[in-house]
Amino acid sequence: MISDTQAWEAVQRKDRAFDGAFVTGVHSTGIYCRPSCPARMPHRKNVRFYATSADAEAAGLRACKRCSPNTQSAEEACVLAAIAAIRADGAKTLDQLSELTGYSPTHFQRLFKRTVGLSPSAFARALREERVREALEGGASVTDALYEAGYSAPSRFYSDTKGKLGMQASDWRDGGKGRTIYWSVVPTSLGEMLVAATEKGVCCLSFNEGEDALHRRFPKAELVAGGEEFRALFDQVVVVVEEPSLDSSHIPLDVKGTAFQQRCWEALRKIPAGETRSYGEQAAMLGNPKASRAVGSANGANNIAVLIPCHRVVPASGGVGGYAYGPEIKAELLKREGADQKELF
Structure with a gap:
């Protein structure tokens, strides 16, 4: 549950991003609403916030008929239908999704991005990338994984993921095979810290762990202890750990994730x-x-x-x-x- 102050600010903005995070109970009317409810703004003194619809109903409130906080809205249903279509058939054009949902292309584009956080095309790309990684981690060949995920050519995958990942597609399949990871265990005021990096940036930072933990994360990578050429980078990491309020955006990262x-x-x-x-x-x-x-x-x-x-x-x-x-x-x-x-x- 977010704080009451944050919840009230979201209600004042009628912020759809918080729909589902909590419901607004208006005790002067006996109803509860979504944060984005278009109804007239209630007085703050009459409002209480609840984590779920069930909590609001237990307090004696009933669901608003205008925003239907306890049911799926028509807009949410349209977005879910579009997501199902993208998952089933791969990338679809905005015009096709618009025809499917009954909204104009421009309106649906805004609705989808507001609900999901990505445009339909970006969501489709992210879905394809995730399917490639899942297939690679399951042992599929790079070529098979790319085509099964819907890419017309390997170059499209590398173009889509350029700048997003430190590891290439084959590294996902092979657990870091062919990559060199330099690591060290360094003392800090929080205890022993394992820090490791590739030539692209820090790939692991943990406390009270050693080489075994690193090997579990990257079972086929070459692990090199010491890494004197990485000493300056490791020293920067220690400075941030000792004073975590410092900006760390200058430290490059090499992350592996969906x-x-x-x-x-x-x-x-x-x-x-x-x-x-x-x-x-x-x-x-x-x-x-x-x-x-x-x-x-x-x-x-x-x-x-x-x-x-x-x-x-x-x-x-x-x-x-x-x-x-x-x-x-x-x-x-x-x-x-x-x-x-x-x-x-």
């Missing part, structure tokens, strides 16, 4: 130091407030602690929540960034 995971990690990097978000709020940043569970899984797959700051996501119910390297390290990182301790403990 299209959805990378969108989640990009969202994490947009959370300012000293601030926190709930999983629902992070999902809302991606344009899909109901995807909090998927967001949690994506955050858990993050191999690069601190630089991709999953420690800035905390439970809506309070406290710092879980962390791969222990809640104590997470709490200390948040403390160093100046996060509001009253809200966390």
